[in-house]
Amino acid sequence: MIKNSWYVAANPAELADGRILARTILGTPVALYRLEGQVVAAYDRCPHRFAPLSIGKVVEGSLQCGYHGARFDKTGKCISVPGQRFAPARTCALQTFPAVERCGFIWIWMGDDVAAAGGNTLPETFAIAESSAWDGGNGLFESLQANFMLINDNLFDITHADFVHSDSFAGRQCLLYRTMDAGSEYQNGKMVHAVSERGITLRLLDRNVGNACGPFFRQQVALGLGVPEYDGDIDSEFEVIWTPPSFTSFRVTVNPSGDRAARFSSVVLHAVTPESERTSHYFFRALRDYAHSPQLSAAFVDAMTAAFNQDKVVIELQQARIGVADLFEQAPAAFAGDVVQLRARKLIEKMRAAETTEP
Numbered sequence: 329m330i331k332n333s334w335y336v337a338a339n340p341a342e343l344a345d346g347r348i349l350a351r352t353i354l355g356t357p358v359a360l361y362r363l364e365g366q367v368v369a370a371y372d373r374c375p376h377r378f379a380p381l382s383i384g385k386v387v388e389g390s391l392q393c394g395y396h397g398a399r400f401d402k403t404g405k406c407i408s409v410p411g412q413r414f415a416p417a418r419t420c421a422l423q424t425f426p427a428v429e430r431c432g433f434i435w436i437w438m439g440d441d442v443a444a445a446g447g448n449t450l451p452e453t454f455a456i457a458e459s460s461a462w463d464g465g466n467g468l469f470e471s472l473q474a475n476f477m478l479i480n481d482n483l484f485d486i487t488h489a490d491f492v493h494s495d496s497f498a499g500r501q502c503l504l505y506r507t508m509d510a511g512s513e514y515q516n517g518k519m520v521h522a523v524s525e526r527g528i529t530l531r532l533l534d535r536n537v538g539n540a541c542g543p544f545f546r547q548q549v550a551l552g553l554g555v556p557e558y559d560g561d562i563d564s565e566f567e568v569i570w571t572p573p574s575f576t577s578f579r580v581t582v583n584p585s586g587d588r589a590a591r592f593s594s595v596v597l598h599a600v601t602p603e604s605e606r607t608s609h610y611f612f613r614a615l616r617d618y619a620h621s622p623q624l625s626a627a628f629v630d631a632m633t634a635a636f637n638q639d640k641v642v643i644e645l646q647q648a649r650i651g652v653a654d655l656f657e658q659a660p661a662a663f664a665g666d667v668v669q670l671r672a673r674k675l676i677e678k679m680r681a682a683e684t685t686e687p
């Protein structure tokens with residue numbers, strides 16, 4: 329697991345109404361809550377007798393332990409113990425982690441001093457979630473039984489869509505992915521990929537895709553045009569940007585062929601957070617710039633959830649077959665379409681090596 333990165337810890341709605349959320353992140357139990365409007369992420373273990381603080385409650389702007397009632401402020405300082413004149417602030421400090429609410433998610437930093445970590449920031453691609461031009465909704469799969477890299481692999485591997493998502497995301501782009509070349513400019517009928525220290529970008533322009541695209545893309549055109557169905561020809565554009573260690577922005581833009589004035593885009597931001605070495609939380613935010621309505625946002629989240637339920641079956645069984653050893657220690661076969669997943673794993677490996685060699 330890589331510690332020096334921001335990770336998504338929760339969807340904002342999970343902390344509504346004074347709720348204290350318990351979630352294990354990077355092997356550490358964390359309690360997440362809001363105090364005086366600010367998100368707090370604390371070690372979910374009271375310094376007194378180690379009861380989980382997530383069974384406590386928020387009282388008068390502080391977190392109150394549910395066992396003997398010690399109270400902590402948003403910095404983790406113990407501010408009162410029932411029946412004591414002075415709180416043992418020095419010996420009863422609750423460990424907290426940097427946490428922020430940005431880009432439609434609650435983020436946590438569990439690594440070394442965040443200020444000293446060389447300006448590590450949130451993935452740039454997620455900034456789109458702060459724009460009011462996009463309607464969005466969040467989804468979550470908690471505690472998936474798979475290492476975060478298997479989920480990463482899946483989220484920007486388009487080739488599986490023909491087999492796992494034949495009812496939604498299948499299409500000609502799956503074959504184009506398998507034959508992609510290096511490059512960063514859109515070329516009609518070709519997928520290109522570019523790799524840098526900051527991540528991997530895939531681009532595809534595919535005009536006149538007709539019926540060679542899955543139902544999801546055709547539906548996107550129909551919703552954008554505000555018609556029940558669209559059965560004409562379609563131009564499609566894909567831009568997938570993966571940022572290490574585990575963030576994928578997946579943009580699909582479609583328009584009726586030749587009509588560039590009627591372009592409709594959806595962007596799904598995917599974030600995978602390791603829970604342990606072999607389990608992960610998968611968060612997503614599904615955004616679109618057409619057909620604004622809360623009902624459609626909810627329907628988009630439901631559609632993404634249904635699709636990822638198809639992935640979940642495969643990925644969890646895959647992890648079970650892989651077992652405790654790393655996949656690449658077991659000599660898996662290689663396909664031409666694996667190229668960017670392998671590059672991504674190299675970038676992750678580099679981050680991991682940088683952490684282990686730091687003083």
Ligand code: FES
Nearest residue numbers: 374376377393396
């Ligand atoms: S365990 Fe929290 S106050 Fe005793």
Ligand SMILES: [Fe+2]
Nearest residue numbers: 482492493639
């Ligand atoms: Fe999938």
